[in-house]
Amino acid sequence: MATAEHVSEPVEGLTIPRLLRRNARRFGDRPALTTGPGPEAGTLLWSQLRAEVAALARGFTVLGLQRGDRMLIAMSExxxxxxxxxxxxxxxxLPCSTDDTLSTAQIRAVARHSAATVLVLEGEQQLRRWRPVLDDLSHLRAVVLLDWSAAPADDxxxxxxxAVRGALPPDDAGFEALTDAVAPDQPLALVYAPGATGGPEGVVLSHREVIHESLTQDRRLPVPDHPRSVACPPTGHVAERALGMYLPIRHAGxxxxxxxxxxxxxxxxxxxxxxxFGTPGVWEGLAAALRAELAELPEERTAAPGQTRTTAPAAHRPHSGDGGVPTDPAETPERLDARVARPLREAVGLDDCRRALSGGAPLPAGVPEFLASVGLPVHEVRGVGEATGAAVTGVAVTGTSGARTAATGETPPGPSPRRHVAADEPHTAAIEPTHP
Structure with missing residues (x-):
């Protein structure tokens, strides 16, 4: 079993701003962010991304945003x-991305509880949902709007x-000082449980915690250097923040x-x-697409996945030894994969996927078993915001009786099993995460 000592040493001294600086300096000509899959998609290199961050940070200081303040973001990916x-x-x-599914009442509760001084909105759609609560937010000083054509004329x-981005000229020395001033145990982000119906409960994540989470995922499910990934779920989900945002920053992906x-x-x-990383609904949709591809194959090729469907998850574990592989010595798992399963995965773009994760709710019955049968074992992440996302991960397995269990992998423990939950007075209680 891995212990905290195995993974905590590389975390020392690391913060998200320092990792971003490393990426800009060492991997500045590598792609960082691409928006959209089409030919008109725009890409920012790591050097360009950091330059954009620096410009907007200078503008935020002009708005009065400072250490300890909260900032809410309502934007798409x-x-x-x-x-x-x-x-x-x-x-x-302390930034906080809000979920697009929140009702007006939930938006009001989150905004009041966070005591945010700055709100960043994308455009008319977000403004329409947020404008009914703006006058109730006593701490709010500024609303930054990406699509200025949607701005009201009387506010x-x-x-x-x-305008915020261009508010001040470049100041490289000042930005490096900001980068150096951030400490590993400082708060990094505030996360609220999406769709909460009661009073909002905000969870404060620190730099140390999310970087440690990325290390534990690397030990469990390694990926190549500078990995490619697709971000689809809202950034308001703690798992998408930890696995879809902070982990790629550490990898310069x-x-x-x-x-x-x-x-x-x-x-x-x-x-x-x-x-x-996808929600159960996303994986259900991908399984349906794979089944449609399977239905188009000749009968002699569709038989192979069916023969291994109930035992395929075991075949993807390091030590199966349960006899659940084809008995024909010429039809090894590797040949079976190359002949049938990999072309299916190619059809949905997941033939190179090394880390397939699902979270938020259990996968629908039959979906993980089918995905594993075509060589795509999906690890279900179980955890909560207080644990920075993942607590354990496992692959569903269906036995001969049809009962569903989970082949669970241990996740190395972090520096603390507890995370600080923001109290009703966020300006005092949520600033310092606790580390016993």
Whole structure:
């Protein structure tokens, strides 16, 4: 079993701003963020991403955003979402991405509880949902709007994203000082449980915690250097923050942002990601697409996955030894995979996927077993925000009786099994995470 000592040493001294600086200096010409899968998709290199973060951080200071403040973000999966989030982190503020499924009452509760001083909105759609609560937020000083054409004419709190970005000239020394000032145990982000119906409960994540989480995932499910990934779930989910945002920053990976759910399949086919985190509904849709591909194959090729479907998860474990592989010595698992399963995975862009994760709820019955039968074992992440996302991961296994169990992998323990939960007075209680 791995212990905290096995994984905590590389964490020392690391923060998200320092990792971003490393990426810009060492891997500056490598792609960082691409928005959308099509030919018109725009890409930011790591050097360009950090430059954008620096520009917006300077503008945020002009708005009065400072260490200890909260900043709420309501945006789709796009580069400006990352830029705004990371810019707030550099000035010492606490960003929080809100879920698009929140009702007006839930938006009001989260906004009041966070005591946010700055709100960043994408455009007319987000403004329509947030405007009914703006006058109830006594701490709010500014609303930054990406699409300035949607701005109301009679509200001085509104300012354009472009104006904030260009508010001050470059100051490299000042930005390096901001980067150096961030400590590993400082708060990094504030996360609220999406769809909560009661009073909001905010969880504070620190730099040390999310970097440790990325290390534990590497030990459990390694990926190549500079891995490709596709980001689809909202950044308000703790798992997508830890696994889809902070982990690629540590790896200097290439993230393709998918703002529209109906573009996910084209994005996967274009990117062929090494890592992908999806909700149960996303995996159910991908399983349906794979079944449709399977139905188009000749009968002699469709028989092979069916023969191994109930035991395929065991075949993907390091030590199976349960006899659940084809008896024909010429039809080894490797040949079976190359002949039938890999072409199926190629059809949905997941033939190179090394880290397939699902979270938020259990996968529907039969979905993980089918995916494993075509060589795509999906690890179900079980955990909560207080544990920075993942607590354990496992692959569903169906035995001969049809009963469903889980082949669970241990996740090395972090520096603390507890995470600080933001209290009702966030300006005092949520600033310092506790580490017994």
């Amino acid at each position: 796009r580069a400006e979402h990352w830029i705004a989030d990371l810019a707030a982190v550099h000035v010492g503020a 001085p709190r509104f300012v354009g994203y472009t 290439h993230v393709t942002l998918c703002p529209e759910p109906d573009q996910l399949l084209p994005a996967l086919r274009a990117v062929r990601p090494h890592a992908f």
